Amino acid sequence: MVSLLDIIGPVMVGPSSSHTAGACRLGLLARGLVSGTPHSALLELHGSFARTGEGHGTDKALVAGLLGFRPDDERIRTALQIAEKEGLDYRFEKTTLSDSAHPNTVRMTLDHGGIKATLVVSSLGAGRVLVTEIDGYPVEITGNFHTIALVAEDKTGSIARITGILAEHEINIATLRLTRKQKGGDAFMVIECDDSPGEGVRDELRSLDWVRWARRLDRVSGG
Amino acid sequence: MYRALADAIRDAEARGQKLAHVALELEAADQGRTVADIRAALARALGVMRGAIGDGMTGDLMSSSGLVGGDAAKLRTGPAGPLAETPFRDILARALAVQEVNAAMGVIVAAPTAGGAGVLPAVLTGLAKARSLSDETVIDGLAAAGLIGAVIAERASLSGAEGGCQAETGAAAGMAAGAATEMLGGSPSQVGHAVALTMQGMLGLVCDPLGGLVELPCVFRNATGSAIALAGIEMAMAGITFAIPVDEVIDVMGEIGREMDVRYRETAGGGLAATPTGRRLAKERLYQIKRS
Numbered sequence: 001m002v003s004l005l006d007i008i009g010p011v012m013v014g015p016s017s018s019h020t021a022g023a024c025r026l027g028l029l030a031r032g033l034v035s036g037t038p039h040s041a042l043l044e045l046h047g048s049f050a051r052t053g054e055g056h057g058t059d060k061a062l063v064a065g066l067l068g069f070r071p072d073d074e075r076i077r078t079a080l081q082i083a084e085k086e087g088l089d090y091r092f093e094k095t096t097l098s099d100s101a102h103p104n105t106v107r108m109t110l111d112h113g114g115i116k117a118t119l120v121v122s123s124l125g126a127g128r129v130l131v132t133e134i135d136g137y138p139v140e141i142t143g144n145f146h147t148i149a150l151v152a153e154d155k156t157g158s159i160a161r162i163t164g165i166l167a168e169h170e171i172n173i174a175t176l177r178l179t180r181k182q183k184g185g186d187a188f189m190v191i192e193c194d195d196s197p198g199e200g201v202r203d204e205l206r207s208l209d210w211v212r213w214a215r216r217l218d219r220v221s222g223g
Numbered sequence: 224m225y226r227a228l229a230d231a232i233r234d235a236e237a238r239g240q241k242l243a244h245v246a247l248e249l250e251a252a253d254q255g256r257t258v259a260d261i262r263a264a265l266a267r268a269l270g271v272m273r274g275a276i277g278d279g280m281t282g283d284l285m286s287s288s289g290l291v292g293g294d295a296a297k298l299r300t301g302p303a304g305p306l307a308e309t310p311f312r313d314i315l316a317r318a319l320a321v322q323e324v325n326a327a328m329g330v331i332v333a334a335p336t337a338g339g340a341g342v343l344p345a346v347l348t349g350l351a352k353a354r355s356l357s358d359e360t361v362i363d364g365l366a367a368a369g370l371i372g373a374v375i376a377e378r379a380s381l382s383g384a385e386g387g388c389q390a391e392t393g394a395a396a397g398m399a400a401g402a403a404t405e406m407l408g409g410s411p412s413q414v415g416h417a418v419a420l421t422m423q424g425m426l427g428l429v430c431d432p433l434g435g436l437v438e439l440p441c442v443f444r445n446a447t448g449s450a451i452a453l454a455g456i457e458m459a460m461a462g463i464t465f466a467i468p469v470d471e472v473i474d475v476m477g478e479i480g481r482e483m484d485v486r487y488r489e490t491a492g493g494g495l496a497a498t499p500t501g502r503r504l505a506k507e508r509l510y511q512i513k514r515s
Binding site: 004 | 224246247250253254261264265267268271286287288324325326327328329330331332333334335336337338340343365366368369370372373376377381382384385398434435436437438491508509
């Protein structure tokens with residue numbers, strides 16, 4: 001469903017909705033994953049991001065997102081200098097990911113005081129973004145919802161317990177996807193929510209002894 | 224939102240409403256928001272559009288590569304041509320202004336995209352000034368433009384990488400023409416003809432930016448796209464109709480985009496980007512950006 005406000009918008013710092021506004025949203029998504037501005041960030045640019053990223057300010061926009069700036073924040077222009085002041089040690093490299101990777105893709109390896117994450121994210125055009133991999137797990141997260149991603153032992157009743165915790169916190173679930181590599185192997189869950197699950201919810205999920213890993217990502221797009 | 228402009232035009236005429244109001248009511252229902260809330264979001268967009276026009280008109284902005292900048296101010300203060308002192312010349316200046324701001328990493332409204340962001344604000348605010356139209360009328364115009372853009376997104380594309388420049392400035396010109404026609408009192412059916420008469424003139428336009436940067440020719444394409452929109456508005460307001468229905472014109476834009484060689488879809492592999500001078504400038508300027 002195309003929304004009228006998707007067409008007349010977003011308000012953004014130029015020059016490119018995919019290479020600037022989308023790139024900023026990728027940084028924002030990644031920042032949410034490590035709960036704040038990372039201390040170190042390795043940003044490996046693939047495809048068109050590697051070829052024309054500098055001219056579009058993709059480097060500035062990615063770092064701006066990591067700093068928590070939105071796509072319409074004029075500080076994007078000076079984000080690289082601000083990063084130095086804020087103690088964000090970033091490094092850009094050019095890489096070639098798989099042939100199937102979207103042309104506007106970046107792999108980010110982040111560390112925020114010991115909270116680490118590696119993710120592969122793409123800017124699909126018109127500001128739309130997609131997370132395709134977190135810590136080696138294949139995912140599809142659009143950033144249109146507040147999202148929880150978690151890895152749990154493949155255990156009967158696990159979904160009921162997890163959705164129960166969300167219900168206790170009055171968080172409504174929009175979509176839920178469950179994948180596992182094999183029977184009895186780890187289950188990977190992506191839960192998109194209408195309401196923002198706080199870090200408390202994430203920590204409660206993490207405290208379950210059969211949950212190996214849990215992350216939360218804030219919504220970065222949509223009206 | 225509607226998937227065919229013909230359906231929106233039929234509904235608007237049956238209810239005796241403007242297309243803008245039909246679009247606002249449907250958007251409110253789709254998104255679970257109020258019409259007032261959506262109008263407020265469009266009002267904020269209009270404020271950003273006017274801000275970009277103001278910033279771009281000053282003439283001291285340069286893109287990061289130095290390829291574009293300062294030309295909007297030339298249209299404002301430079302020597303007279305055949306359009307001097309007309310709204311037409313002012314609208315061209317406004318389109319350049321927004322795109323110069325965009326290329327200089329200023330704040331714009333992607334409408335429908337950043338690369339085509341100059342056309343809609345130029346045509347709508349330029350006409351509003353020339354004809355003393357209220358902000359409420361311009362906000363209605365933005366709603367009508369959003370409806371037209373949504374139909375183009377559904378039936379064709381709004382991405383230069385998918386459909387060439389016809390999908391970015393071409394779509395923007397169609398949106399602007401339809402919206403302005405309604406702002407000037409045109410009927411829903413006249414709006415449809417304005418979109419068709421405009422988009423027929425943009426069909427086949429390739430996306431060939433130097434070095435892949437949203438700068439050259441993008442900045443100027445927004446001005447020439449606005450000019451074609453003005454031609455479409457003038458013809459539609461005069462009662463001229465276009466024999467191919469507007470939805471079919473949009474469909475064929477999508478079809479041409481899909482058949483377009485990848486060199487002409489934002490890859491800098493063909494068109495102006497691949498001319499000897501285009502290649503030389505891109506190489507020099509990209510080198511300059513790396514050093515800066």
